[in-house]
Amino acid sequence: MALSVDRRTEIQVGTTWTVISGDVREKDAVVIERGAKDESAKLGPSKMTFTLNNRHGRYSPRNPRSPYYGLIGRNTPVRFSVRGPESYLQLEGAATSYARTPDAAALDITGDIDLRVELTANWQAAGNVPLIGKYVTATNQRSYMLRLESGWLALWFSTDGTSTWFASQPLPPLPRRAALRATLDVNNGSGGWTASIYWAESMDGPWNLIGVPFTQAGVTSIYNSSSPLDIAPPNVVNSSSLAGRVHRAEVRSGINGTVVASPDFRPRVEGATTWADSAGRTWTVPAGAKVSDREYRFTGEISAWPVEWDVSGADVWVSVVASGVTRRLGQGQKALESTLRRRIPSDPDLVAYWPMEDGKEAGGAYSPLAGVRPLALSGWDMAADDSLGGADALPKTKNGATLRGTIPRSSFAGWQVEGAYFLPTMPATQTEILRVSVAGSVMTTAIVYASTAGIRIEARDSDGTILAFITYTDPGGIADFWGKWNRLAIYTSAASGITYLYASWRDITANSRWFARTAFTGAQGAAVGVTGTYGNDTVGLVLGHLAAFDIPAPSTAVNAPPGSSIFAGADDGFNGESALTRMGRLAIEEADHVSLTTVDGDLSILSTAMGPQRPAVLLDLLQEAATSDGGILYEAVDKLGLVYRDRATLYNQRVALALSYTARGEVPPPLRPAEDDQLLRNDVTVTRRGGSAARAMLESGPLSVQPPPAGVGPYDEAVTLSLYSDDQPQGIAEWRVHLGTWDEARYPTVTVWLHAAPHLVRSVLGMDIGDRLTIADPPPWLPPGVIDQHMRGYTERIGAVEWSLAMNCSPAGPWQIGVYDDPEKGRYDTGGSALASGVTATATSLSVTVSDGTRWTTAPGDFPFAVQVGGEEMTVTAISGTGSPQTFTVVRSVNGITKTHAAGADLRLARPTRYAL
Incomplete structure (x- = not known):
């Protein structure tokens, strides 16, 4: 019997979505693969396979007889949908x-x-x-x-x-x-x-x-x-x-x-x-909006159109393999440049810029700006230092280094020159750090010097006469000038015929800024050049991202900041921004390459604070954020783009798909629990990239590092993550051990036959990667109680008589975390409790000893709650006694297990509170 599902396959012909469903062969099902194969797998491309009738030559891209000639080819967009149970208003955020x-x-x-x-x-x-x-x-x-x-x-x-x-x-x-x-x-x-x-x-x-x-x-x-x-x-x-x-x-x-x-x-x-x-x-x-009844199951690109035919030539077809956007993103994409290199050119007031990230053999520093000549360098050790989070490797001075660059003339109405630097030691005597040449002003040179006595800024005229100067002697400001990454800015402002010349330096890590200001009578002029001469006192000075701006300071205050703040954030590679913020920012910066939707499960739980964003391929940067945070990055079904759901979206999820093993078509065979060690990790070391490491182990219990039979022996892993501080690795290591030692079977494949259980269509269409599903009424040869899983990926088949979903799953249990003051999720488990004496299969009173931790509650308002003994779940309705043992009044066989229990049997909360990461 034919399956009554309105299926639609469309390709983008030119700029128009065109329905080609009539050419999709019914005898070959459309097969869609999305998500990960298991919990540990990283993002991979989605895939859809189907067969097109091509007897008419319509899908031969180079066939001039085809109405699609010149309009389809490599990476033609394609999408597949079914008619949903109802229509909706689709809004696109415009x-x-x-x-x-x-x-x-x-x-x-x-x-x-x-x-x-x-x-x-x-x-x-x-x-x-x-x-x-x-x-x-x-x-x-x-x-x-x-x-x-x-x-x-x-x-x-x-x-x-x-x-x-x-x-x-x-x-x-x-x-x-x-x-x-x-x-x-x-x-x-x-x-x-x-x-x-x-x-x-x-x-x-x-x-x-x-x-x-x-x-x-x-x-x-x-x-x-x-x-x-x-x-x-x-x-x-x-x-x-x-x-x-x-x-x-x-x-x-x-x-x-x-x-x-x-x-x-x-x-x-x-x-x-x-x-x-x-x-x-x-x-x-x-x-800009539309009423639609379509439920999209795949959106991707067709990278090839392989035409095939039988020996008679009467049957011609194209076996299409379409892929999600990550296939293209992973095809030879170049690494994104440093955050400073990417950010600084976006400033509208920029007139000259030299990143100074050139290779080891470079003889100068190129400029990405048209019309700006390279920065002449002599005596520099190129690409020698990559310790600044927002930069690639930068040059370092030798004894007798120089630099010289020309800045195109601008508006003569104020200027700013800024760069990032690291001065390893403070010179004992006054030493030049940077010099700016000026035109259109009585001041022709602005110079910044540094020594242990202070930071000095001078304005000089064409004869070299000092027009104005100041020596900044605050001990804190002097201490902040060297031994750390800074940004040095030299800039001007003016009022009532007076020009104010500033030098300010900003500790990139601490974000503290110091100001020195002097003044003279005359115009601000325009910065036209930058030079530096470095000797023995400044050996090892690292300098980079030297930029000039056609903008004055916003005021004449002593602590007026520079007019351009384009360096801010990018200087340390956006160190400390959350995983969600980083992914969202990258998606905005790379909008031509990827569309990304981020889903935050709880604004009160921040996604992981990241370390500096280093130069890397876009897809790797996105995956790095997902891995550090512990969420899921996957491809969208309704557009060419990605979705990231952060770790908090996986906590305490609502059930998206409730199945019953005994209901027809809901859970057809095979349903095979995997009691293996694929995900087992009981000894985890997490290292912060560029920082320290932390280790967590499960030292007791059936999945501990103890050798059998007390445990399973060591299953170790070591991961390096992009993290903000050395406080983070310990918690992440403990969380990964928690996930890796969850003592429950996983179900690699849970299948649903929608052609036999059409009442599930609405729920399945509403699901996405990472959602929670349950299976009630499992067979007696499986553990009692509801099977509780997260869907990590699936293979979907839709054809003339079949619509099935084979879901790759992992346990949802470790993601059930504590909720403060919740009657069930807010309970702390015992440190150690056991039956003081054996009980029959029907006894409703238990004598319980507490060997570790506090006694069990006796407050009437704290009941009922569930405990488990020997695989049997019981509901505790009352507890009496403040010493040990205590007497429990219980309802037996809540999960269908009826059995006797011997003295010493372990008693625990059935669903204890667990801390989230």
């Missing part, structure tokens, strides 16, 4: 991506209001993202709005179109699709107004109150604006556009009151651009 209905009297609510929206989105996305509202800020036509704000939900309203009020609450962990709601009671009967925030699985409820209602003194009202009602309002300042799906929404006049707008996208036909909702509102969707 200013033109919204849905709208015009202003109407029914929408001009000035009293109590109730706003609701059901959507699929990244709830923890940074920034402010409007969801629904009548709210235009540019013309002061603000009424009401619901907005996501970096993991919070806020209700905004205005009483006069200009001034605003808001109430907000932090969102709890939500499923990928959820409903949000806010109500405003403008007169709560107590002389004030009250706003309440809710969430639900869907708009059908039940609604869960988030936090406590917000109350403000004074009765209020909502302004009657002329703004339209928008889904994803585009005209709100300090906001970003929503990227995600909207399923339906409501605006009610009054709390639980009359529905005055009810855009429901679920029954809409694909491509609909206008319709009337059940409340009589007419909605339109502009070109």
